[in-house]
Amino acid sequence: MPGVPGRNAAETLHAREFYYRYGRACVAAYGAHFRVMSAAAASWIKVTPAGLEVVPGGFVIDPVVPVDRAVITHGHGDHARPGHGAVLATTPTLAIMNVRFGPQRGEQALQYGEALKIGDVTVRLEPAGHVLGSAQIVMEYRGIRVVVSGDYKRRRDPTCPPFAVTPCDVFITEATFALPVFCHPDDGAEIARLRESLRLFPDRPHLVGAYALGKAQRIIMLLRESGYDAPIFLHGAMAALCNLYRDFGVALGELTPVAGQPQAALNGRIVLCPPGALADRWSRRMNEPVTAMASGWMRIRQRAKQRGVELPLVISDHADWNELLQTMRDVAPGEVWITHGREEALARALELMGVPAKALSLIGYEDENDDDAKAPEPATPA
């Protein structure tokens, strides 16, 4: 089987030729069911230094600077920032922003599937499967439908509803892990490796670096599903968001703060902390911990070694290469715009699939846990 599904360019080009000759129905029947449209179709969406601006709606999606009206895909620090004049997002995303930044001006919640007219644009939010509250933004204007994916993944996550496929003319996608080397393994197998390490090193604390929003709660849930019912210890920066997840009905089991625990109480236990705290002075309170890190980047050995990680866990909240390509096939847009990540590789794969694509080169969005300097979690002692 070829490594790049749809790499057979001749076949897809052939399909496009079918379309021009016999029309859309034939193409759909042929199986290569990408919509075909003109590149100028969605000229009403502009790339500005503030972010993706939807001109006829008068709002900016995931703005990196304060704007009058923001629509936010999800609560991660590089997408949700404080200080806008008005904020539209899902209820959990607004709650996450409240925990992080306090109450925001002009908060407006929109449930998944509900439509709302903003200016001349009809806006709807659909689950993105990335973290609690994460949404794709579906917009319609003058008969053209554009979907902004935000960050997303396609596999099951016990802490949030799955990605909803929404056919559209223009699909604006992230590309964080858009290289064919990124193929996230089964998360259950990764959790099994963590538990295997506990068996091998039963006296050492297992310190797991994980993003405080989403990744941490997903790992807790995966551990619970694997039958691990011991208390899980938390760095102070994790507590508030775990409580929030519980408020939204995610049953995380027994969680205990690390603060105030005698050193010996952590031996043989799982301790979750933000990635930045792994090599921070904070970790010195533990006696020879096994340092683990849960991130899609852990797929690359050099990357994991650079961070001094002993047990890399390849668990990501982003789509891997195959999920990205599968999403392109499922959504079957007329064209694809790529926001952030490894744009060039995804653009190349789309070229081979015969789908028009362009890189937007948005700035201000970070790779997941890419390095210490960028880790947005404060590494406060807890």
Next chain:
Amino acid sequence: MKAFAALLDHLVYQPSRLGKLRLLMDYFATTPDPDRGYGLAALAGTLDIPHAKPALLRKLISARTDPVLFSYSYDYVGDLAETIALLWPAGGEATHPPALGEIVTTLRAAPKSKVPDLIATWMDSLDATGRWALLKLLTGGLRIGVSARLAKTALAQWGALDLADLEEIWHGQEPPYTAVFAWAEKRGDKPAAARGTSFRPFMLSQALEESELTTLNPADFIAEWKWDGIRVQVAGSTLTPARLFARSGDDISATFPDVTDAASFDAVLDGELLVRGDGADPAPFADLQQRLNRKVVAKKQLDTYPAFVRVYDMLFDGEDDLRALPWTDRRKRLEDFMEKLPAAAQARFDLSPVVPFASWEALTGIRASARGAAMEGLMLKRRNAPYIAGRPKGPWFKWKRDPLTIDAVLMYAQRGHGKRSSFYSDFTFGVWRDDELVPVGKAYFGFTDAELKQLDGWVRNNTTERFGPVRAVAPGLVLEVAFDAAQNSTRHKSGIALRFPRVSRIRWDKPAVEADRLETVAKLVEGA
């Protein structure tokens, strides 16, 4: 293959020696024969399989991926084996992944033309970690931070064997070492040591505490120079090729053909491997380093850095095992043997002289005066001691000369590993050349845990720049650095390399401008 792949994967990330031992022992305990024996052989460097060239692997992957996507991926990942392992299209869940033993035996039997197909079939049936481990195995050189010595130590610990016993029989055994595992599991007897050119465990010395001298009678001891080379055992032979073993038991014959070719005699000798300097004196260690760890030996290296062994002990003379004899008797046999060496062999083997002395005071003076290029100090050996494997307390002492010191300025600090990963614990220091600092070395020990905390704090508060795990700091902290010798080096910007540098004192009091200058350090270079 799954167990071996998981082992390699864990070992890559495991920073501590204890952790590595734990992983290895677990592998031996949970993996059946013959796989564990082949795994051990792969780690110990004794697995003999045909290797695959990078060009072949590139060809295999280019038939399976888009070349543009391959080049983006390779750029990003950096390592060919890992890139291919990750890029290889997954698919064959239905097929059973091959066992390590199956891979080894199939590869050995297969004609060369069949190898590409075999690799492709195995790759199809393995997961990403398995594919990576297979490619590491096929390209040779695992480079995962496990020495042959460590692998054997784990085996000895796991089977409650004496490491010296294991070393003794090791070279007579072959992968997959089923007899060795049977012995370790108490299902079989200790395998017999091979006759002839096999490795015998070394006798090692202890560091001398100078206060101990008063308790020792000088008449009981002899003194020899301690040479700054690498300790080797020469297993000579008139029938089979001779072999050269390092202290770890690693066979380094292939790296030093100039020495092994000259060892056509029936004896096992113990001595120091050195390279010739000007005249009869050995060259500094930096020159010997040019010869170490080379798989392929270039003629130019052989000519520029001719190696020889300075011999100081004899374990076997023909069939006679001399190890139970006192040093005096062994020395007599050795001197007789060396005298009768043919002239060609004498260029590669010479006798380390005994240093006569009358009292400890006199010897202290001799030690202080000696600063030859390749002298590290003195060895004291008890006249009546037999040759005992391991590090017995009492018969042999090493008495290194006092270290040299300089005052240097801290320039960069790097995060340590494992237990020290939250500390900046690897320090690059420099000295002044005009008004700029040039780095002269790197030290990561010599300080207490409490001092490390202070140093770490100082680094964090004085950082001027960060590059990944490294921080550049403002020139404000003086470290007194002790080292065994300074040598000329073309590989260092300063032109000088220090042997065994360590932090001997932190000079919180001393202003950085008063640290040493490069000229001062250059004067300490041997032969300068």
